[in-house]
Amino acid sequence: MSFGLGHGRDLDPGEWGMDQKDLPPFDQGKWDPRRWFAHPERRFELEIGSGKGTFLLQQSPLEPTTNFLGMEWTNEFYRYAADRLRRHQTANARIMRANAVEFIRHWCPVGICSVIHLYFSDPWPKTRHHKRRVVQDQSLADMHAALTPGGELRIVTDHVELWAWYEEHAARHAHLFDRSVFDRPTSAGSGEVVGTNFERKFRREGRPFHAMTLRRREPAESVAHEASRITSPAASQVPPTRAM
Numbered sequence: 001m002s003f004g005l006g007h008g009r010d011l012d013p014g015e016w017g018m019d020q021k022d023l024p025p026f027d028q029g030k031w032d033p034r035r036w037f038a039h040p041e042r043r044f045e046l047e048i049g050s051g052k053g054t055f056l057l058q059q060s061p062l063e064p065t066t067n068f069l070g071m072e073w074t075n076e077f078y079r080y081a082a083d084r085l086r087r088h089q090t091a092n093a094r095i096m097r098a099n100a101v102e103f104i105r106h107w108c109p110v111g112i113c114s115v116i117h118l119y120f121s122d123p124w125p126k127t128r129h130h131k132r133r134v135v136q137d138q139s140l141a142d143m144h145a146a147l148t149p150g151g152e153l154r155i156v157t158d159h160v161e162l163w164a165w166y167e168e169h170a171a172r173h174a175h176l177f178d179r180s181v182f183d184r185p186t187s188a189g190s191g192e193v194v195g196t197n198f199e200r201k202f203r204r205e206g207r208p209f210h211a212m213t214l215r216r217r218e219p220a221e222s223v224a225h226e227a228s229r230i231t232s233p234a235a236s237q238v239p240p241t242r243a244m
């Protein structure tokens with residue numbers, strides 16, 4: 001199936017794109033994506049499901065000392081986004097054709113992502129397809145491991161049921177993440193939450209949006225959190241101290 005994104009033009013990822021298939025097998029060890037950038041020592045952020053690459057294209061020039069890696073598994077969107085980055089000669093953004101969930105679980109070294117961005121992820125509304133949603137118990141544990149200390153998973157959706165799913169998972173993994181308000185990226189336009197293609201499309205349809213940030217808790221905090229749950233039966237009734 002073609003989405004006709006190239007409008008008949010050849011899409012050329014050039015050096016801005018690569019395919020997960022070209023990674024070494026993960027049983028040979030982790031593969032550090034920061035090595036792909038001219039300055040691998042810089043802050044690193046990962047986007048899951050980049051679509052047409054608009055977030056990468058808009059945000060990366062505003063943060064030139066951060067390396068941005070998008071992951072997109074639909075070949076045509078991947079090629080379109082990589083071609084866009086190439087045409088703009090974007091210095092600090094790249095995109096990989098990959099299943100980001102698999103990449104984070106099997107290839108990504110621990111503690112390297114300052115932020116993981118997840119914007120307008122596919123909702124998979126049928127119950128039998130819920131297992132395809134990006135956020136799962138396992139993927140949250142894997143993202144926790146991939147984040148730096150204090151690193152953040154930033155989530156936006158328009159989908160009411162997917163939002164409820166996120167809220168349930170955030171509550172169940174409160175030992176791994178503190179939930180806080182979502183800070184709009186500097187590239188978001190007036191009235192926008194993040195400013196991706198899907199947000200712009202859904203805004204025209206008048207849909208409301210939901211957003212949260214999950215900040216990685218450190219093991220010591222997690223242990224203290226668990227201990228307080230065990231020693232204080234009333235702890236669950238204490239109102240949260242952070243803005244939701």
Ligand SMILES: C[S@@+](CC[C@H](N)C(=O)[O-])C[C@H]1O[C@@H](n2cnc3c(N)ncnc32)[C@H](O)[C@@H]1O
Pocket residue numbers: 048049050051052071072073074077098099100101102119120121122134196197198199
């Ligand atoms: C609804 S679109 C949103 C695209 C973009 N974030 C936006 O807001 O415009 C979701 C995208 O995520 C991609 N995707 C879904 N699951 C993925 C995964 N596990 N790894 C990489 N890409 C994924 C899909 O192919 C699709 O292009």
